[in-house]
Amino acid sequence: MIYDYECSYCGNKQYGVEQSVKDKPIKKCSKCNKLTLERVILSPPMVKCTNITTVGQLAEKNAKKIGKYALSERSEKNKNKIEKNIYGNLDKKQTRKLANMSKKQKEKYVMTGEGL
Numbered sequence: 128m129i130y131d132y133e134c135s136y137c138g139n140k141q142y143g144v145e146q147s148v149k150d151k152p153i154k155k156c157s158k159c160n161k162l163t164l165e166r167v168i169l170s171p172p173m174v175k176c177t178n179i180t181t182v183g184q185l186a187e188k189n190a191k192k193i194g195k196y197a198l199s200e201r202s203e204k205n206k207n208k209i210e211k212n213i214y215g216n217l218d219k220k221q222t223r224k225l226a227n228m229s230k231k232q233k234e235k236y237v238m239t240g241e242g243l
């Protein structure tokens with residue numbers, strides 16, 4: 128599994144940290160050495176990520192909110208489809224921008240589609 132971390136104290140970002148699902152989340156920030164590192168929910172779209180449940184749920188919520196996609200049933204297929212719709216149209220620049228976003232900015236983007 129690839130995880131992204133962000134320090135809530137100094138804002139240091141550590142993306143693409145490879146860990147086993149069994150591993151405990153890293154707490155110590157490599158920059159300020161405080162135990163304020165937090166796992167970020169969203170991974171950059173180009174990173175292979177199998178843990179899409181949370182993102183999928185957020186995306187589904189967002190999709191309902193903006194009323195763009197009609198959902199007939201809750202299924203993995205639908206989640207993947209929404210995920211593709213949200214990430215599918217990004218160019219390299221936007222993808223990089225998304226990867227450099229803070230946790231809050233990413234959440235806002237997924238929830239509202241705004242911020243890019």
Ligand SMILES: [Zn+2]
Pocket residue numbers: 134135136137138139156157158159160161163
């Ligand atoms: Zn830090």
